[in-house]
Amino acid sequence: MSNDQNRVTSPKDFKEGMHVRRQIFSWIATIFFALLSAIIMFPVFSGLLASFRPGRELIRKGLSLTIDFDSMTLDNYKYLFSGNADSLKYWMWFKNSLVLTILSVVLTLIVCYFVSYGITMYDFKLKNILYFLVIATMMVPFEILLLPLYKEVIALHLIDSIAGVILPGICGASTIFFFHQYMTSLPKELLDAGRIDGANEYYISVKIMMPIVKPAFSAMAILSAMGAWNNMLWPLMVFRSADKFTLTIGLNTLLTPYGNNYDMLIAGSMLAILPIFIIFLIFQKYIIDGMTAGAVKG
Numbered sequence: 001m002s003n004d005q006n007r008v009t010s011p012k013d014f015k016e017g018m019h020v021r022r023q024i025f026s027w028i029a030t031i032f033f034a035l036l037s038a039i040i041m042f043p044v045f046s047g048l049l050a051s052f053r054p055g056r057e058l059i060r061k062g063l064s065l066t067i068d069f070d071s072m073t074l075d076n077y078k079y080l081f082s083g084n085a086d087s088l089k090y091w092m093w094f095k096n097s098l099v100l101t102i103l104s105v106v107l108t109l110i111v112c113y114f115v116s117y118g119i120t121m122y123d124f125k126l127k128n129i130l131y132f133l134v135i136a137t138m139m140v141p142f143e144i145l146l147l148p149l150y151k152e153v154i155a156l157h158l159i160d161s162i163a164g165v166i167l168p169g170i171c172g173a174s175t176i177f178f179f180h181q182y183m184t185s186l187p188k189e190l191l192d193a194g195r196i197d198g199a200n201e202y203y204i205s206v207k208i209m210m211p212i213v214k215p216a217f218s219a220m221a222i223l224s225a226m227g228a229w230n231n232m233l234w235p236l237m238v239f240r241s242a243d244k245f246t247l248t249i250g251l252n253t254l255l256t257p258y259g260n261n262y263d264m265l266i267a268g269s270m271l272a273i274l275p276i277f278i279i280f281l282i283f284q285k286y287i288i289d290g291m292t293a294g295a296v297k298g
Contacts, residue, residue, distance in 0.1 A: 044273070051076055051270045055262030076267035086261070090268050092243060093250035097229060098275075100246055104166050104228040105221055111171050112220075113213065116179030117205050121191060131180070137173045142233075150237055160240040168234070175220050182216040183209075222283050226276050247272050 046063040052072040080087050119131050149168045158164030186209070194204040210217075232248040239245055245253070251268055254261040 047266060048270055051266040055260070055266070058262050058266065076263045077271075079263060080267055080271065086264055089242075089250065090247075090264065093245055093247040094272075096244060097247040097272075100162060100165060100235070101225050101228040103162065104169070105224045107166060107170050108172060108175060108224050109217055109221060112175040113179055113210070113217070114205070115171060116176050116183060117209065119176075120180050120183040121188060121205075121209075134173050134176055138177065146233075146237070149234075153238060159238060160244065161238070162244070164238040165235050172224075175224065178220055179213065179216055182213060186212060218283060222279060225279060229276055 042065070043063070046065055049065065049067065049072075050058050050063055052074065053068075054071070054073070054075070057071055080090055115134075119127060119134075153159055153164045153168065156164075158167065190208055190212075191204055194208050199208070230248065232246075232252070235246050236249050239249065242253075247268075251265055251272070254265045254268075
């Protein structure tokens with residue numbers, strides 16, 4: 001009897017054991033994610049250090065985290081701001097990417113919001129089938145859609161135009177899905193209250209519902225901006241003129257069989273990170289709020 005009593009764990013011992021296990025798990029998770037972060041950040045830090053070295057050093061030594069103050073210089077960044085032909089091309093690519101990103105984000109958010117709003121807030125025939133077809137496109141790799149989209153852009157005479165780049169992706173399934181998940185947590189009584197007050201459907205969707213969905217707009221704006229800014233494959237298929245190239249395409253043209261401009265490539269790549277990095281640092285709170293706000297029903 002005494003042996004059985006000794007085997008019984010008191011509530012205090014159980015809580016202490018659980019606390020110790022949580023601490024061990026927390027330390028393991030911290031170490032794991034610290035190592036994962038170091039692996040992810042290695043290309044960024046090594047590229048940043050390489051941007052302060054001559055291009056020939058990158059060819060000779062490759063990317064590394066070794067800091068050699070004797071070989072470090074600001075010449076690569078001075079070259080980007082020197083006003084010569086290469087630097088003017090770089091800032092033209094930068095402007096093209098900026099315009100493309102802004103237009104893409106604004107149009108995508110507007111279209112996807114109204115599509116999600118209609119599917120979520122209204123009941124109509126084939127509603128579930130329509131939503132399933134929209135979400136089903138998320139399972140199709142973009143490479144499979146590449147050829148049909150390219151033929152469609154040719155048929156619409158949108159080759160070598162910014163519209164040809166933006167329009168095929170203006171109604172993204174992932175953005176619609178995110179807005180839908182967010183708006184399912186909102187009470188439909190808000191629509192009835194607006195109708196009782198005499199508001200039309202446009203006023204309800206824009207003046208009443210849209211401000212409530214602001215966290216979702218903020219989160220998807222940042223994610224859409226990152227996708228549009230870093231997109232290379234589709235703009236490369238559509239654009240033909242060099243003066244319409246985006247930054248990702250333009251930087252890729254610096255690597256040719258006849259010579260590689262690593263000085264401009266590395267420094268330009270580091271500057272290309274800054275806009276998205278700054279936006280993420282400023283609005284990371286909205287990303288978290290937007291991702292989690294629609295997860296709780298209430």
